[in-house]
Amino acid sequence: MIQVQDIRKAYNKVQALDGISFEVGKGELFGIIGPDGAGKSTLFRILTTLLLPDSGTALVDGLDVVKDYKKIRNRIGYMPGRFSLYQDLTVEENLNFFASLFGTTVEANYDLIKDIFIMLEPFRKRRAGALSGGMKQKLALSCALIHAPKVLFLDEPTTGVDPVSRKEFWEMLAKLKEKGITILVSTPYMDEASLCDRVGLMQDGRIFTIDTPQAITRSFPKDLWEISGEHVYKLLKVLEKFSFTHAVHAFGEVVHLSLPKGGAGSLEIMEYLLENGCGQAEIKRIDAGIEDCFMEYMNEYA
């Protein structure tokens, strides 16, 4: 459904996209995972025909994003990164406006947005600017869906949204996927990666790897330990000096320590921590998450 071949794009001297290639199949929920400034929005704007790539080709539904931009604009739904609805129009007016923009009506495609719109129903007369973050996002999704697009581009749809609404949002995406809509979604939240069929890890205009979230975490090449119970900062400082350490990162209240496969066992780690005055720490062997993999790739490419 989407084919991207070696897309490059520079703003002045900053290389925003540095040779991006990937493919998304029909009905797939594909996630682009990466921190702010990775180039996700630029990629989305090129695919939604809003920007021209410097080089490379991209096809959406078999159509070239440069030559066939007019046809593509009929077939896609796009939800930009920031809230991009008319704040001074009501929920209903926004929906009707975007429906007529695509020459359709809310009624014609109502079953597609029904699940989402039911939640918005009580606020239909309220101005979009006065909605909560989660509601705004649902409205934006409804507006992007109202013309039954073949491909849905969602640029950081869950940024700035509360955890409950985020969860609801991903449930909605799963339902849309069942209806056969191809979805390309970007997010800086690593924990959302597991909800995608496949993900691409993106940083500094490049994609490190593309695979299913499970395959990515399974291929983590190191032993991973979670260490907790002490001051995180102290643990970090101490573990950085551990001779076996490959990498150590803070994950909120805990520290993730990666060591070469079979490099050191729990005894050796405990012993080292004791020697360095961190005897209270608890250690636990864990499976890698997407974030660990992301860090690992960043290390590798740095």
Place this chain on the structure above:
Amino acid sequence: MKIFGIFIRKEFWHIFRDKRTLLILFGMPVVQVILFGFAITNEIKEAKIAILDKSHDHLTRQISNKLLSSGYFILYSQPESDNQLEKAFQEGKTKLAVVFEPEFAQRLNKDRHAGIQLIADATDPNTANMLIGYASAIIRNWQMDFLGNPKLPYTITPEVKMVYNPEMKSVFMFVPGVITIILMLVSAMMTSIAVTREKELGTMEVLLASPIKPFFIIVGKVIPYLVLSLFNASVILMLGTFLFGMPIEGNLLLLMAEVTLFIITSLALGIFISTRTSSQQTAMMISLMALMLPTIILSGFIFPVENMPLPLQVISNIIPAKWFIIIVKSIMLKGVGLGEILKETLILTGMAAFFIALSVKNFKIRLE
């Protein structure tokens, strides 16, 4: 075509739901007309004068009466001495003093020569000049009446006649000016802000990614402002006519057609500005600095173009407002038809076409 109506309706929603926009749109014209009409006037009407009559004879009284019955002056004080006169000026209320020398009537009879001194407060030079002019004219008039037929074999008396605005009312000057400024403001500034607002809020991104043609986006933006501008122009014309007695000598339809032409020029300018800027603030600053200022200063609204240094006169030619003000004045005051203002109309049409072409060329189907 249906999408057109939807865009226009949406734009009206934006306008009517934003108090600031409403205030500018509907408050501004009325405030400006009232301001220019009542406050900022340079007409002479009932100026306060002092008369220091050192003679007190029948002739000085005759002249004084003539001055005071003209309607331009009212007697504010009658100082008894030069010192008192000085004080009267220092108080600030007295704008002009008329001083008759002692034994005025006797001297005039005996020597055929007598002096009247006119002293004006020149802190406001324009007013001072005008007061002196009016007073001198009245005294000259009296002199002619008094002397009867001049004994001289040849005399040349220039007869000054002000045409088109015989009473030199400034309202005739500012109504065209205010229309011009308001139309510029509403059409150019408001549309450039309306378009950049969509860019700022990110809705432009969604509009561009939709199958809607950019042409429709723009025309949908422009039509509501065209309607509102026409409405505003009508309000100003009505205020000018009914409140200040400004005539519309020429054809009203022709006038409105020219107004529409100017609105289209301004709208095109506004769209052009919005294609080059991405924030409301910049759009507003550019509209104010690059459009409003030259419109006010160089169009001949406040300062006559003929009095400007040559370089500015040349620059004034590229200000659409200059040509529009000429057109409006010609139609309203002189009552001319299209034939007499063909040149100005063609120039304005050319400018409109140029800016439309420029903004169409600059309007992007993409984000950059």
